[in-house]
Amino acid sequence: MKSIEIKDLSLSFGDLKVLEQLNLDIFDGEFLVLLGASGCGKSTLLNCIAGLLDISEGQIFIKGNNVTWKEPKDRDIGMVFQSYALYPQMSVYGNLSFGLKNAGVPKAQIAERVARAAAILQIEPLLKRKPSELSGGQRQRVAIGRALVREVDVFLFDEPLSNLDAKLRAELRVEIKRLHQRLNNTMIYVTHDQIEALTLADRIAIMLGGSVQQLDTPHAIYNHPVNKYVAGFIGSPGMNFMKGALSGGDNPHFTIDGLNVDLSRYAFGEQGVQPTNSAWLGIRPEHVHVGKEADGLAFTHEVEVEVVEPMGADTLVWSQLANQEFRFRVGGQKTVTPGEKLIVGFDPISASVFDGHSELRL
Amino acid sequence: MSIEPIGRRPRRVFNPTRIMIYCVLGVAAIYYLLPLYIMVMTSLKGMPEIRLGNIFSPPVEVTFEPWVKAWDTACTGLYCEGLKVGFWNSVKILIPSVVISIAIASVNGYALSFWRFRGAEVFFTILIFGSFIPYQVMLYPLVIITRELGIFGSITGIIMIHTIFGMPILTLLFRNYFASLPQELFKAARVDGAGFWGIFLKIMVPMSPPIFVVAIILQVTGIWNDFLFGVIFAGTKNFPMTVQLNNIVNSTQGVKEYNVNMAATILTGAVPLAIYFLSGKYFVRGIAAGAVKG
Ligand SMILES: Nc1ncnc2c1ncn2[C@@H]1O[C@H](COP(=O)(O)OP(=O)(O)OP(=O)(O)O)[C@@H](O)[C@H]1O
Ligand SMILES: [Mg+2]
Numbered sequence: 001m002k003s004i005e006i007k008d009l010s011l012s013f014g015d016l017k018v019l020e021q022l023n024l025d026i027f028d029g030e031f032l033v034l035l036g037a038s039g040c041g042k043s044t045l046l047n048c049i050a051g052l053l054d055i056s057e058g059q060i061f062i063k064g065n066n067v068t069w070k071e072p073k074d075r076d077i078g079m080v081f082q083s084y085a086l087y088p089q090m091s092v093y094g095n096l097s098f099g100l101k102n103a104g105v106p107k108a109q110i111a112e113r114v115a116r117a118a119a120i121l122q123i124e125p126l127l128k129r130k131p132s133e134l135s136g137g138q139r140q141r142v143a144i145g146r147a148l149v150r151e152v153d154v155f156l157f158d159e160p161l162s163n164l165d166a167k168l169r170a171e172l173r174v175e176i177k178r179l180h181q182r183l184n185n186t187m188i189y190v191t192h193d194q195i196e197a198l199t200l201a202d203r204i205a206i207m208l209g210g211s212v213q214q215l216d217t218p219h220a221i222y223n224h225p226v227n228k229y230v231a232g233f234i235g236s237p238g239m240n241f242m243k244g245a246l247s248g249g250d251n252p253h254f255t256i257d258g259l260n261v262d263l264s265r266y267a268f269g270e271q272g273v274q275p276t277n278s279a280w281l282g283i284r285p286e287h288v289h290v291g292k293e294a295d296g297l298a299f300t301h302e303v304e305v306e307v308v309e310p311m312g313a314d315t316l317v318w319s320q321l322a323n324q325e326f327r328f329r330v331g332g333q334k335t336v337t338p339g340e341k342l343i344v345g346f347d348p349i350s351a352s353v354f355d356g357h358s359e360l361r362l
Numbered sequence: 363m364s365i366e367p368i369g370r371r372p373r374r375v376f377n378p379t380r381i382m383i384y385c386v387l388g389v390a391a392i393y394y395l396l397p398l399y400i401m402v403m404t405s406l407k408g409m410p411e412i413r414l415g416n417i418f419s420p421p422v423e424v425t426f427e428p429w430v431k432a433w434d435t436a437c438t439g440l441y442c443e444g445l446k447v448g449f450w451n452s453v454k455i456l457i458p459s460v461v462i463s464i465a466i467a468s469v470n471g472y473a474l475s476f477w478r479f480r481g482a483e484v485f486f487t488i489l490i491f492g493s494f495i496p497y498q499v500m501l502y503p504l505v506i507i508t509r510e511l512g513i514f515g516s517i518t519g520i521i522m523i524h525t526i527f528g529m530p531i532l533t534l535l536f537r538n539y540f541a542s543l544p545q546e547l548f549k550a551a552r553v554d555g556a557g558f559w560g561i562f563l564k565i566m567v568p569m570s571p572p573i574f575v576v577a578i579i580l581q582v583t584g585i586w587n588d589f590l591f592g593v594i595f596a597g598t599k600n601f602p603m604t605v606q607l608n609n610i611v612n613s614t615q616g617v618k619e620y621n622v623n624m625a626a627t628i629l630t631g632a633v634p635l636a637i638y639f640l641s642g643k644y645f646v647r648g649i650a651a652g653a654v655k656g
């Protein structure tokens with residue numbers, strides 16, 4: 001069943017169009033991550049779903065009800081904000097119970113619900129404290145708790161972890177995942193952190209300029225990006241893009257500056273192969289094989305190492321392939337020195353080919 | 363063991379800049395304190411001693427007679443009941459004016475920064491623009507308006523005038539303060555189902571004691587020191603303290619009782635003075651806020 005349906009949603013601030021004809025369907029119990037560069041309208045979209053911004057056009061359905069003009073409190077949503085937004089003069093208990101008091105829930109039931117949420121989030125010892133007496137991670141738990149006590153079907157998170165340090169972020173990330181598995185409600189989660197997106201999401205929506213570029217599972221987004229923007233956005237270090245020409249026929253080839261890549265193993269889209277002299281070949285640094293591992297691959301070539309960036313578990317090597325920048329990963333145990341010559345290769349099955357003009361996947 | 367710095371921390375109390383600053387401050391202090399000194403001394407002297415003309419000398423014989431007279435029996439125009447009548451009139455004008463103006467302005471500021479309605483910017487601009495029009499221009503129309511409303515020459519009338527004229531600066535003050543509070547707090551409260559008044563009273567007001575204190579200081583000193591509105595709108599019976607002080611000091615009948623005049627002036631200035639001393643840092647913020655209006 002669909003939990004949230006967004007139909008042709010548009011929103012502008014004055015002349016600035018922030019969301020344009022956005023469509024999004026989210027299923028019951030799904031963990032959807034909204035990912036995109038800063039300023040692409042993620043928070044705006046979340047605020048529209050929450051009812052905190054008046055939309056210009058379109059409709060929003062939650063659980064099959066048209067909530068387009070409903071007040072935030074009547075939408076059965078809970079929201080967690082980036083800045084926590086805890087009420088500073090209320091205790092943690094006051095923060096958790098504020099919404100329930102407003103809704104006229106009986107006192108005994110409030111106490112019970114707060115206790116349950118506090119137990120889940122392990123913040124029972126903190127209930128009497130003021131937000132100013134909490135650490136960042138504790139504040140974030142309280143903020144999540146405030147959404148939790150509402151016992152709603154849909155949770156909205158706006159970059160809830162971005163104010164925390166890396167270690168705490170990793171911990172809370174797992175907790176949020178655990179929380180989702182336990183509650184099994186719909187969650188929409190905004191972030192710019194790809195790792196968060198890839199680890200948490202059932203599906204990821206990549207946004208650019210107020211519209212959704214691709215909505216799919218993390219696996220599909222990582223392996224089959226629909227366009228060059230998505231391909232470059234996901235993955236770190238980013239995908240290598242090489243400009244060249246594409247020849248069609250039964251035996252398609254990609255030619256980069258005289259170098260031939262045999263694409264007969266590459267799965268082209270429905271439209272088939274059209275020869276073009278402007279196309280992009282994308283290959284992720286982690287899909288490039290080096291030395292013996294490259295033996296027998298459809299494409300191999302010798303490159304010269306220019307810069308080496310050790311990153312612990314593996315090492316990123318910068319080089320040139322047919323006069324274009326080419327990065328690849330080698331195991332962290334391997335020693336690579338600048339100036340060294342290496343044989344590299346990849347299987348076109350893990351590559352992506354994009355049209356040079358539309359930048360869509362071919 | 364801790365590591366000590368070598369030698370004592372150098373102290374330069376008497377470097378040239380310091381000396382300059384202290385000199386300037388000293389001169390300024392004397393400049394402003396001297397009149398106050400003369401006022402206090404004169405108010406403690408009897409008339410015969412004042413006639414000797416030595417205004418700087420302290421009183422030979424200290425008397426509190428002038429203070430009692432100023433408070434209790436000095437003649438303000440037709441009546442000879444002293445300043446106490448004016449004092450209580452001022453209190454009656456002050457308290458409702460301060461409470462009402464701050465109550466309205468805080469809601470205005472809150473609505474303008476969080477519930478942005480269509481035309482909010484225009485509304486705000488007009489309000490601020492209003493504060494730059496010299497208010498003398500509006501006096502006569504206001505006299506007519508209050509007369510038509512039947513509140514000219516009454517406590518209600520003067521309270522309304524003070525409330526209206528406090529609006530621009532107070533609204534600006536509250537709007538800017540509320541605009542500095544995080545917008546997400548407001549959103550969180552809306553998701554939690556609080557309405558316009560719920561968010562204002564339960565979330566915003568508890569976060570804003572400093573700005574309320576600043577507003578109170580601004581209004582108390584402003585309204586207490588007001589002369590013009592009082593003399594025009596309050597009506598003879600309700601003249602505030604400043605107007606009655608003027609009547610005492612400028613009375614043309616009889617001899618000029620300098621000691622009574624001085625005592626009356628100090629009494630009138632006591633309320634704002636007390637506010638200045640008690641409010642400390644908030645007062646400075648109040649001045650800074652007032653400076654926006656100029
Ligand atoms: N109240 C507003 N008035 C005018 N423009 C706004 C307002 N709020 C946001 N915008 C604009 O809308 C665009 C989208 O903003 P939004 O906050 O949704 O971005 P975002 O994707 O959440 O970015 P970030 O990742 O930095 O949080 C931005 O260009 C921003 O400048
Ligand atoms: Mg945002």
